[in-house]
Amino acid sequence: MEESIKEYLEERKSVIDNYLNIALEKIREDSPLYAAINYSLMAGGKRLRPIMLIATYESNFEDYEVVLPFAASVEMIHTYSLIHDDLPILDNSDYRRGKPTCHKIYGSDMALLAGDALISLAFEIISSRKLLEHFEAKFLLRIVHDFAELSGAKGLVGGQVMDMVTMDMDEIDENLILYIEKRKTASLFILSVRVGAILSGVSEDELANLTKFAENFGISYQIQDDILDETSTVEELGKDVHQDRKNKKATFVSLYGLDRSKVLAKEYIEKANSYLIAYSGKYKLLENIAKFTLERIK
Template identity: 40%
Template sequence: MTAAATVKEELARRAASVEEFLVTCLRDRGIPDRLLASMEYSLLAGGKRLRPVLVLSWCGMLGGEPDKAMPFAASMECIHTYSLIHDDLPAMDDDDLRRGKPSNHKRFDEATAILAGDGLLTEAFGLMSAASIVRGLPADRVLRAIFVLAQAAGAGGMVGGQAVDMEFTGRTGVPLPELQRMHAMKTGALITAACECGAILAGAPEADVANAREFGRNIGVAFQIVDDVLDVVSDTETLGKPAGSDEAMGKTTYPALMGLDKSKQLAVEYVETALTHLSGYYGGEQEFLWQLARYIVDRVY
């Protein structure tokens, strides 16, 4: 990263290279037309591509080959996208808008949206294994990363977090530790796994893998707090989804529990802790990850 480039530009540049891969990764695989259209509608609807970028950056910083990790990195975006499609369904959060466009089941239909999510989740694991089979990463590393990602995305992680979120919705007096545990599962686990898998795919020693995991865990919490804050202070156009929807849906949030100022302060503290796990590294990737972590909280200032 050149000194002149802001982290936002650099993130966009890296997101564009992920995008380039995402555009072709579902083609020529025998996917029926309408289903493919539905999957690509959501997968290529924009977004910061934060999770794939985290995989590639941690992999690169620890001496790995990000090019070989690209299919694995892209798989994180497939998983993230599938979770958004299913979360938006009428039986779940019943959201009509996503990233400023009709949500998947609004643009297509409910059955297609369910299947598009199922398809993206399954294709994700195909992409992960392709990181070894097509790009030549060592099989044992890829397999360990698949194991880590399956735990993070599964019923004890992201899927379980959504289930708990549904239980909490409309319930008053959810205590902070329970809220934090839910978020750690629902959004934190995948961000944590992105960093950890990047380190694993690089073949890094366990101490580095632990740093990656802790960095991810802490920015994951900060990210969620900032999301809650933005839902209060931002407008619908900026968010691409209805502002204030958390309160409207009866969701317990950080601002609701501790106020805006304390929420922002807490996010800063988590980012500071995340940065301690970068202190032993050097070079352009370290600088990028450092600024990326700071950028998460800068969005609310």
């Protein structure tokens, strides 16, 4: 399995990279913005979120090219949030994906606006009239709503805010950390899997189960990220390490230590998979991606 899933991830990543390149052509004429956006968007991410969107759709239909605009848009939202989070006024990170962060190259002003423009570009792509050739308008509108809700105050940004205001806080409990990790990290995995599922026209029940899978996978993924932040070097990770400790962030690692966090990461991925049992192997691809992704935890 491992070899084939690795190939799958590489193939889909390359298709997504190509699509993102083409999508950026839309704004190439506005050159200063284009350079900063292109730098961050094409900085070599694993494209895990868009791949999970594609994989969810592929578990239902063969021809996944039609969902590439949505996959690209999720990656744009992800990239905008990284650019803004890395700014000196937030996490003040110098490295990301093994390269200097956007503001280190283009300045904080340009990085701020590149992030802003990426949000709009994501919504522009998922509301394109051309998509009506493949999908009904009411499905597309629901997807716009999911993008908006999961990227905003109740999702991604909400998690980021709580992450920020709980720094230095003395009384941190598991519920608070879960609140943060669900929003900050799980939101975009939830979005990806939900969009793949909505476009596949699955039942509301199946959509709900896939949502729970993505939520628990996202928490597991974030625990892994916190563990790696504590145990890796800049070279291994391609971004600043020990950021959580430096910034006194509320994480599972700061609350329970490394060993218990590793156990929890595994428990969450098992919980995630439990929501897929009812579908007798239909979503084996999602399970395999999750397993492969989380194997970095030793």
